[in-house]
Amino acid sequence: MGYTKDQLLARLQELRIEFSKYEHPVVLTVEAQAKHVGNVGASLSKNLFLKDKKQRFYIVSALADTKVDLKVLSQRLGLGKGGLRMAPEEALGEILQVPLGCVTPFALVNESARHVSLLLDQGFKSQQGCLFHPLSNDTSISLNTLSLDKFLKSIGRDPSYVDLEANPKVGKDQPPDLAALVPSDSIVLPEFAEGAPPSEHSNENHAATDVKPKAVKAKAVKTPAVAEKIRDDTVSQHGEQLGAVVSDTLRKRLSSELKNLAIMFKNTAYTEGFHAGTHHQPKRP
Amino acid sequence: MEKREERAVEEGAAAAAGGEAEAAAEAEAEVNPWEVSGKIDYDKLIDKFGCQRLDQSLIDRVQRLTSRAPHVFLRRGVFFAHRDFNEILDAYERGDKFYLYTGRGPSSEALHLGHLIPFMFTKYLQDAFKVPLVIQLTDDEKCMWKNISVEESQRLARENAKDIIACGFDVTRTFIFSDFDYVGGAFYKNMVKVAKCVTYNKVVGIFGFTGEDHIGKVSFPPVQAVPSFPSSFPHLFNGKDHLRCLIPCAIDQDPYFRMTRDVAPRLGYHKPALIESSFFPALQGDTGKMSASDPNSAIYVTDSAKDIKDKINRYAFTGGQDTKEKQRLYGANLEVDIPVKYLSFFLEDDDELEHIKTEYGSGRMLTFDVKKRLTEILVEIVERHRRARAAVTDEMVDAFMAVRPLPSMFG
Numbered sequence: 001m002g003y004t005k006d007q008l009l010a011r012l013q014e015l016r017i018e019f020s021k022y023e024h025p026v027v028l029t030v031e032a033q034a035k036h037v038g039n040v041g042a043s044l045s046k047n048l049f050l051k052d053k054k055q056r057f058y059i060v061s062a063l064a065d066t067k068v069d070l071k072v073l074s075q076r077l078g079l080g081k082g083g084l085r086m087a088p089e090e091a092l093g094e095i096l097q098v099p100l101g102c103v104t105p106f107a108l109v110n111e112s113a114r115h116v117s118l119l120l121d122q123g124f125k126s127q128q129g130c131l132f133h134p135l136s137n138d139t140s141i142s143l144n145t146l147s148l149d150k151f152l153k154s155i156g157r158d159p160s161y162v163d164l165e166a167n168p169k170v171g172k173d174q175p176p177d178l179a180a181l182v183p184s185d186s187i188v189l190p191e192f193a194e195g196a197p198p199s200e201h202s203n204e205n206h207a208a209t210d211v212k213p214k215a216v217k218a219k220a221v222k223t224p225a226v227a228e229k230i231r232d233d234t235v236s237q238h239g240e241q242l243g244a245v246v247s248d249t250l251r252k253r254l255s256s257e258l259k260n261l262a263i264m265f266k267n268t269a270y271t272e273g274f275h276a277g278t279h280h281q282p283k284r285p
Numbered sequence: 286m287e288k289r290e291e292r293a294v295e296e297g298a299a300a301a302a303g304g305e306a307e308a309a310a311e312a313e314a315e316v317n318p319w320e321v322s323g324k325i326d327y328d329k330l331i332d333k334f335g336c337q338r339l340d341q342s343l344i345d346r347v348q349r350l351t352s353r354a355p356h357v358f359l360r361r362g363v364f365f366a367h368r369d370f371n372e373i374l375d376a377y378e379r380g381d382k383f384y385l386y387t388g389r390g391p392s393s394e395a396l397h398l399g400h401l402i403p404f405m406f407t408k409y410l411q412d413a414f415k416v417p418l419v420i421q422l423t424d425d426e427k428c429m430w431k432n433i434s435v436e437e438s439q440r441l442a443r444e445n446a447k448d449i450i451a452c453g454f455d456v457t458r459t460f461i462f463s464d465f466d467y468v469g470g471a472f473y474k475n476m477v478k479v480a481k482c483v484t485y486n487k488v489v490g491i492f493g494f495t496g497e498d499h500i501g502k503v504s505f506p507p508v509q510a511v512p513s514f515p516s517s518f519p520h521l522f523n524g525k526d527h528l529r530c531l532i533p534c535a536i537d538q539d540p541y542f543r544m545t546r547d548v549a550p551r552l553g554y555h556k557p558a559l560i561e562s563s564f565f566p567a568l569q570g571d572t573g574k575m576s577a578s579d580p581n582s583a584i585y586v587t588d589s590a591k592d593i594k595d596k597i598n599r600y601a602f603t604g605g606q607d608t609k610e611k612q613r614l615y616g617a618n619l620e621v622d623i624p625v626k627y628l629s630f631f632l633e634d635d636d637e638l639e640h641i642k643t644e645y646g647s648g649r650m651l652t653f654d655v656k657k658r659l660t661e662i663l664v665e666i667v668e669r670h671r672r673a674r675a676a677v678t679d680e681m682v683d684a685f686m687a688v689r690p691l692p693s694m695f696g
Contacts, residue, residue: 249634252633257669259453260453260669260673263453263454263455264453264673264676266455266456266457267450267454267455267456267681267684268676268681270456270457270684271456271678271680271681271683271684272680274680274683274684274687274689275680275683275684278687
């Protein structure tokens with residue numbers, strides 16, 4: 001199960017890592033966060049959860065003012081020009097185990113995130129303190145890079161600071177300078193279709209996620225019945241309603257699987273009770 | 286009423302006996318609880334047995350009463366015949382519930398898809414009508430007919446119970462029992478009452494026993510008959526002597542229940558109603574039902590995805606043409622094509638099935654595509670079953686088989 005804010009803070013205290021804690025109402029964006037902790041003498045960070053075409057995931061943590069260009073970053077990582085995009089919402093929950101608006105380097109404390117690569121803004125180093133969410137949107141903690149590094153090392157991570165605004169040439173003779181930061185393992189998520197909408201606090205502009213053509217290629221869509229439905233002929237047959245038809249099929253399958261699970265659960269629970277009842281020792285008088 | 290049925294029973298028996306003689310001459314199909322062979326004409330069977338066709342109006346009625354889509358087996362005519370199903374529905378409409386009774390003869394550990402069909406349908410009936418179910422495991426029958434030891438038949442019964450439970454029955458509404466464990470008490474009293482109403486000659490006529498058959502066989506039929514009477518289960522239906530019973534089964538079981546229906550009024554019970562299915566054809570074709578003794582005639586619930594793919598590709602009898610060109614010209618013979626028949630059992634989407642039939646029949650679709658789709662569906666079914674089966678423990682079997690009250694069985 002994912003770490004809670006309290007567990008993380010306890011961990012930090014155990015490791016004697018210095019940090020200041022600020023509690024505030026739940027915030028989902030840097031702007032909102034700024035209203036509450038903008039004047040505490042620490043720098044706000046913006047945190048992006050990204051993925052590439054090969055199901056590898058990255059957290060880019062930068063000062064709020066640093067300009068992060070995903071196209072440049074993608075090239076520097078050796079992923080080509082359009083290789084990086086915002087990770088889908090589901091991945092946030094599955095991999096980082098944090099809610100929306102809560103991407104933070106601290107999410108790497110979770111086992112599920114062990115293959116996520118972390119890119120830290122070089123700019124953090126010159127700050128007195130930087131603000132991050134400690135796995136929850138209703139708190140921010142500020143700590144300097146020494147403290148952050150101590151934490152990252154404690155979970156077996158090597159902190160990598162990068163000049164995120166740099167735009168070095170990448171070509172035949174100039175290999176991508178950040179290639180070493182690409183994770184060695186991809187993360188396979190439970191089935192859900194490609195092209196799910198990007199997380200809310202993205203202010204990058206994507207070409208409107210082309211759900212249909214992506215789905216026609218249908219590599220990520222594992223359920224064969226659904227892939228069958230989304231063929232060229234069914235696309236022309238159902239036209240605009242293909243979405244409704246496919247979602248209807250999915251709903252039916254999910255609903256029937258859920259029912260089967262519910263019955264198994266009921267039977268298991270009854271069996272436990274039955275076993276307990278039949279082995280029950282009557283109270284001694 | 287009884288006299289008419291008695292005569293029908295006798296005629297049926299005579300026809301069965303006569304059928305044996307004709308078989309040599311005309312290769313007519315043989316259908317009885319221990320043998321099913323030959324090309325089966327279901328219309329003739331309905332006439333010969335004297336049961337009714339399950340027509341669309343009944344299916345619509347089921348839909349109305351249960352407020353859900355009728356099961357795919359009803360829509361496709363897999364369950365195609367019945368006795369007094371309309372009376373069950375009449376009573377249900379009046380607020381008089383019924384209970385379900387089905388069973389299995391645990392002759393082998395290996396269950397195939399054909400075995401699962403009545404259970405899949407029974408589960409649907411249980412969920413749709415919200416009624417209790419008793420499942421009889423005739424371990425004694427298999428011990429006698431298959432000549433296996435008592436312990437082995439009991440062991441098989443428990444193993445089969447796990448597969449049955451995996452079909453998704455609700456433990457708060459289901460009682461599974463094995464004959465060796467349960468026969469006695471009120472159940473046995475009913476057995477004796479039934480036995481007293483059936484003469485030796487009649488049972489020979491219905492089931493074809495000879496002087497060489499041992500007396501165990503001869504006295505077995507009441508065992509399969511009495512679960513149709515609610516008083517056989519005092520821990521469940523105490524005081525509910527007028528509760529009706531509906532028996533989903535394959536049509537080869539009809540002789541047992543003809544006998545039971547004949548006897549019921551004489552004992553003061555309602556006749557059990559029946560809802561009967563056709564046979565799930567063997568992979569190699571329309572010549573009979575799947576047999577547990579021929580592994581390539583059937584898809585087993587223990588088959589891997591690869592096994593299923595190989596079996597469908599190699600052994601399924603197809604109505605497709607020999608070559609792609611011929612196929613595109615003439616189309617496939619849907620009458621004999623096994624993959625399409627299997628799809629009609631298991632492909633839930635009516636539109637997709639129609640599409641496949643039209644395209645395949647006209648030759649625009651190839652056998653390969655149909656087989657591929659079928660394999661997908663069967664793999665899904667078998668995987669689901671395996672997952673469910675893995676969750677069934679011995680304690681769960683004990684719970685299902687415990688003689689216990691089921692307070693929410695009609696809820």
